[in-house]
Amino acid sequence: MIEKVILDQQTVLPSEVLAKIDKHIAKFPPEHKRSAMIGALTVVQHFNKGYLTVALMDAVADYLDMPEIAVYEVASFYSMFETEEVGENSISVCTNVSCMLRGADAILHHIENRLGIQVGQSTEDGKFYLKQEEECLAACCNAPMMQINHEYYENLTPEKVDEILDQFK
Amino acid sequence: MTDDIITIEIDGRTLQARKGQTVIQVADEAGIHIPRFCYHKKLSVAANCRMCLVEMEKAPKPVAACATPVMAGMKIKTRSEQAREAQKGVMEFLLINHPLDCPICDQGGECELQDLALGYGKDVSRFTEAKRVVFDEDIGPLVSTDMTRCIHCTRCVRFGEEIAGLRELGATGRGENMRIGTYVKKAMASELSGNVIDVCPVGALNNKPYRFSARTWELSQHAVISPHDCVGSNFYLHTLRGKVQRAVPRENEAINETWLADRDRFSCHGIYSEQRIAQPQLKERGKWRKVSWDEAIEVTVERLQSVIASRGSETIGALISPSATLEEHYLFQCLLRGIGSSNIDHRLQQCDFSHDETMPVAPWLGMDLNAVENLQAVLIVGGNPRKDQPLLGHRLRKAALRGAAIMYVNHRAYDLNHLAEQYLAATCDDLVIQLAAIAKALMQKTNRAVPDALQGLLEQVEVDEQQKTIAENLHKADRALVLIGSQASLSPLYSYIVALSHCIASLASVSFGTIHIGANATGACLAGALPHRKVAGTADEQPGLSAHKMLQSARRAYLLFNVEPELEAWDTATAHRAMHEAEAIIAISNFASPTMREYADILLPLASFAETDGTYINAEGRWQSFTAAAKIQDDAQPGWKILRLLADRLNVSDLAFNSAAAISKVLREQCRNVVLNNTVANIKLPQHDFSAHNRRLQRIADIPIYSTDAVVRRSLPLQQTIDGMEADKASIHPQTAAEYKLETSEYVSVTQNGNTIEFSLQLNEAIPEGCIWIGLGVPGTEALGPAFGDIEVSAS
Ligand code: SF4
Ligand code: FES
Ligand code: FES
Numbered sequence: 001m002i003e004k005v006i007l008d009q010q011t012v013l014p015s016e017v018l019a020k021i022d023k024h025i026a027k028f029p030p031e032h033k034r035s036a037m038i039g040a041l042t043v044v045q046h047f048n049k050g051y052l053t054v055a056l057m058d059a060v061a062d063y064l065d066m067p068e069i070a071v072y073e074v075a076s077f078y079s080m081f082e083t084e085e086v087g088e089n090s091i092s093v094c095t096n097v098s099c100m101l102r103g104a105d106a107i108l109h110h111i112e113n114r115l116g117i118q119v120g121q122s123t124e125d126g127k128f129y130l131k132q133e134e135e136c137l138a139a140c141c142n143a144p145m146m147q148i149n150h151e152y153y154e155n156l157t158p159e160k161v162d163e164i165l166d167q168f169k
Numbered sequence: 170m171t172d173d174i175i176t177i178e179i180d181g182r183t184l185q186a187r188k189g190q191t192v193i194q195v196a197d198e199a200g201i202h203i204p205r206f207c208y209h210k211k212l213s214v215a216a217n218c219r220m221c222l223v224e225m226e227k228a229p230k231p232v233a234a235c236a237t238p239v240m241a242g243m244k245i246k247t248r249s250e251q252a253r254e255a256q257k258g259v260m261e262f263l264l265i266n267h268p269l270d271c272p273i274c275d276q277g278g279e280c281e282l283q284d285l286a287l288g289y290g291k292d293v294s295r296f297t298e299a300k301r302v303v304f305d306e307d308i309g310p311l312v313s314t315d316m317t318r319c320i321h322c323t324r325c326v327r328f329g330e331e332i333a334g335l336r337e338l339g340a341t342g343r344g345e346n347m348r349i350g351t352y353v354k355k356a357m358a359s360e361l362s363g364n365v366i367d368v369c370p371v372g373a374l375n376n377k378p379y380r381f382s383a384r385t386w387e388l389s390q391h392a393v394i395s396p397h398d399c400v401g402s403n404f405y406l407h408t409l410r411g412k413v414q415r416a417v418p419r420e421n422e423a424i425n426e427t428w429l430a431d432r433d434r435f436s437c438h439g440i441y442s443e444q445r446i447a448q449p450q451l452k453e454r455g456k457w458r459k460v461s462w463d464e465a466i467e468v469t470v471e472r473l474q475s476v477i478a479s480r481g482s483e484t485i486g487a488l489i490s491p492s493a494t495l496e497e498h499y500l501f502q503c504l505l506r507g508i509g510s511s512n513i514d515h516r517l518q519q520c521d522f523s524h525d526e527t528m529p530v531a532p533w534l535g536m537d538l539n540a541v542e543n544l545q546a547v548l549i550v551g552g553n554p555r556k557d558q559p560l561l562g563h564r565l566r567k568a569a570l571r572g573a574a575i576m577y578v579n580h581r582a583y584d585l586n587h588l589a590e591q592y593l594a595a596t597c598d599d600l601v602i603q604l605a606a607i608a609k610a611l612m613q614k615t616n617r618a619v620p621d622a623l624q625g626l627l628e629q630v631e632v633d634e635q636q637k638t639i640a641e642n643l644h645k646a647d648r649a650l651v652l653i654g655s656q657a658s659l660s661p662l663y664s665y666i667v668a669l670s671h672c673i674a675s676l677a678s679v680s681f682g683t684i685h686i687g688a689n690a691t692g693a694c695l696a697g698a699l700p701h702r703k704v705a706g707t708a709d710e711q712p713g714l715s716a717h718k719m720l721q722s723a724r725r726a727y728l729l730f731n732v733e734p735e736l737e738a739w740d741t742a743t744a745h746r747a748m749h750e751a752e753a754i755i756a757i758s759n760f761a762s763p764t765m766r767e768y769a770d771i772l773l774p775l776a777s778f779a780e781t782d783g784t785y786i787n788a789e790g791r792w793q794s795f796t797a798a799a800k801i802q803d804d805a806q807p808g809w810k811i812l813r814l815l816a817d818r819l820n821v822s823d824l825a826f827n828s829a830a831a832i833s834k835v836l837r838e839q840c841r842n843v844v845l846n847n848t849v850a851n852i853k854l855p856q857h858d859f860s861a862h863n864r865r866l867q868r869i870a871d872i873p874i875y876s877t878d879a880v881v882r883r884s885l886p887l888q889q890t891i892d893g894m895e896a897d898k899a900s901i902h903p904q905t906a907a908e909y910k911l912e913t914s915e916y917v918s919v920t921q922n923g924n925t926i927e928f929s930l931q932l933n934e935a936i937p938e939g940c941i942w943i944g945l946g947v948p949g950t951e952a953l954g955p956a957f958g959d960i961e962v963s964a965s
Pocket of ligand 2: 094096
């Protein structure tokens with residue numbers, strides 16, 4: 001006769017995404033579920049082909065039991081999260097000191113020419129996004145370098161860049 | 170305890186401090202001012218503004234006073250050269266991006282940044298680069314934003330998380346791009362949202378309805394008491410040339426702490442509604458004529474006397490708002506009893522009065538407000554203090570955060586801001602049966618007897634696990650409370666709710682509290698604004714009719730005191746009809762709606778809560794008197810003066826008081842032996858068959874937060890909030906909607922007592938199946954019937 005209220009939560013995240021988030025959650029004590037937020041947002045951003053939407057962030061908030069605004073705060077703070085629609089594959093070319101000395105500018109120009117876009121833009125077909133990278137990406141020993149979808153590609157030359165980008169066709 | 174006390178030195182003064190305190194707390198207690206922006210005594214320490222830097226002996230650099238715990242023997246200098254240098258440096262940084270637009274800023278004159286800039290700022294800025302600009306967001310009708318002024322102290326963010334329990338504002342972005350906002354541009358939904366106006370040290374978050382209406386230094390400040398709920402929050406009304414401009418909280422740690430509910434803060438914007446009655450008026454052949462007070466009183470007296478002469482005084486009914494002042498309640502009932510009628514009531518929303526004779530002298534919370542936050546278990550029956558009495562809700566939330574088990578038994582689920590268990594009852598029978606089962610669980614646990622009147626019912630019910638849990642939670646707690654909320658009295662089985670709640674509290678040996686809607690229900694009872702009781706609870710030998718009865722068995726004449734029975738009565742349609750059919754309706758009122766103008770015959774303009782002297786007794790039984798804050802509008806008169814005048818002309822003696830204070834003095838004297846006590850002894854319960862199962866669709870109701878009284882209903886800013894806009898929707902569970910083929914309709918036609926009204930429809934899982942929720946007190950519901958009962962629906 002007595003019913004407990006269970007408010008139905010609408011989930012927009014598919015189960016394979018949730019399974020990946022669960023792996024991040026498992027790394028922390030249960031009462032610190034919220035610590036999995038960065039991991040969860042990364043999973044969701046890759047799932048959504050490169051960027052987060054408010055609905056997706058709300059779903060993460062819901063899944064981690066936190067206020068929605070707290071997720072917006074984190075997603076808007078870290079530069080590796082995109083909160084606007086961008087191209088599917090995110091390229092970050094490091095132009096910090098070590099890379100700069102080893103020819104990063106030429107690499108960047110080469111990519112700009114090849115894709116026909118400038119830093120901060122996405123290609124028309126939505127395949128690539130050339131991200132403005134702000135800091136050293138911590139692979140100086142193998143400079144120049146870039147990240148594509150948060151994976152490292154090092155000791156770059158224009159030819160090597162072409163080879164790599166071809167794989168994303 | 171003495172081990173906890175240590176000695177520190179601030180600015181050469183030796184001070185005692187408790188371990189765990191911070192330097193700024195000790196300095197504040199000693200009256201030593203340390204500049205600050207992000208520190209707020211009711212919020213957690215963020216230490217992000219750095220304005221409170223002070224010199225600490227043996228420390229290599231200045232420390233933040235708000236985040237530095239005291240240590241024995243520590244020596245602090247707040248005004249040394251090092252400290253001043255640091256404070257000035259921080260100020261210069263803070264002003265880099267601040268627009269310095271004080272001349273067009275409402276905060277000017279009461280701005281913490283402005284004040285401190287005067288003391289710590291430079292007269293010339295060295296910053297020549299472009300300042301950042303932040304676009305404003307619309308965060309609802311109550312709080313205006315000028316986010317370029319924000320200094321990122323995060324007080325508003327912490328307020329949302331820690332006090333409102335609803336994190337709505339946040340700091341998004343990073344560095345230069347960081348901004349405070351909702352990110353998704355939504356209106357704030359908290360019932361305490363207005364407090365961010367006060368916590369914001371600059372002019373970034375301000376009072377929206379008040380925007381640009383005055384400069385702070387032109388305002389005069391008057392202390393008043395909340396006229397909307399039984400917490401009795403203390404606040405100030407600020408007036409300009411006698412007109413109310415805005416409300417701000419007045420700190421009272423025992424009651425509202427430093428906070429104020431939005432209803433108290435923004436209701437004043439309803440006072441000057443177009444529907445305000447400016448002058449006494451008479452209706453003659455369907456037309457309203459403005460008249461002098463003398464004429465109005467003369468005609469009122471004539472009308473009443475002719476009804477008394479032809480039909481007898483018991484054909485006069487009198488209804489008074491539970492938010493009228495104590496003095497008004499007292500004179501009102503004296504006047505009515507003086508002319509021979511005891512048909513006096515302030516409980517318009519109630520329909521079951523069967524336990525009147527055995528009810529306690531006056532309802533009360535059963536404890537002090539600040540004791541609520543130390544409770545370990547609370548069972549709330551019929552109500553949602555978060556919205557009904559927001560600052561009582563705040564105390565409950567504090568208890569919940571400290572681990573208390575908070576349990577609700579209601580006809581619908583509410584959006585809560587703390588952990589709790591909510592148990593739903595679709596029908597009134599159901600709710601009573603649940604309470605009975607809880608009582609039975611306790612009876613079995615404690616082996617104690619229950620009152621005779623309840624034995625039969627308890628035998629019928631079966632106890633399940635959840636009811637056992639509730640019983641167990643109450644039983645094992647050292648400090649617990651069973652609280653009848655202010656929505657419970659809407660139930661047609663209210664007497665059962667009272668009897669069972671009392672029984673549960675006594676079986677579990679815990680405190681028992683009852684609260685009612687309105688600011689002064691406790692005062693109304695003590696003053697005798699009841700059909701069966703006179704002042705201080707003395708029985709009336711010739712009891713009159715209760716509110717519901719006097720509307721049901723229509724009276725010849727009604728005297729209305731600041732009520733709108735067609736909205737506030739339990740059965741609005743019956744009330745509406747009674748108003749129309751009566752020979753004479755005399756309304757002493759702040760406002761007259763078009764509906765009231767149709768049925769009323771005489772309108773006597775009443776001074777608003779801001780314009781009168783008076784006293785309210787809050788749920789703790791605390792008497793709080795206040796004096797008029799604003800000039801009376803036009804030709805209105807304070808209630809006590811109108812009633813005194815009427816009493817004089819109707820030859821009712823002993824009411825010739827010269828001030829509100831004189832009236833409350835007399836009352837205090839008469840009530841000096843009253844000890845508030847909620848014990849219900851020998852309760853009489855009406856016969857009711859709990860085995861019958863009604864399968865028809867039921868209406869359930871409560872009084873929404875911004876529908877409680879006439880002035881709140883007329884405060885546009887409150888009506889435009891999310892809560893305000895939800896109030897006039899009919900809500901139904903999606904399953905039930907499907908059953909009645911409503912799942913795709915935006916509107917629904919609702920029929921009660923043969924009257925059909927259209928509502929916009931909301932599918933809501935908070936409503937139990939088999940019910941439709943329609944609020945009470947909501948304009949547009951005049952033609953509807955009882956708050957609880959059969960109802961028909963169809964898509965429209
Ligand atoms: S809006 Fe006001 S309270 Fe909120 S962070 Fe900015 S300055 Fe502080
Ligand atoms: S500078 Fe490019 S990786 Fe460090
Ligand atoms: S008040 Fe201490 S850092 Fe802000």
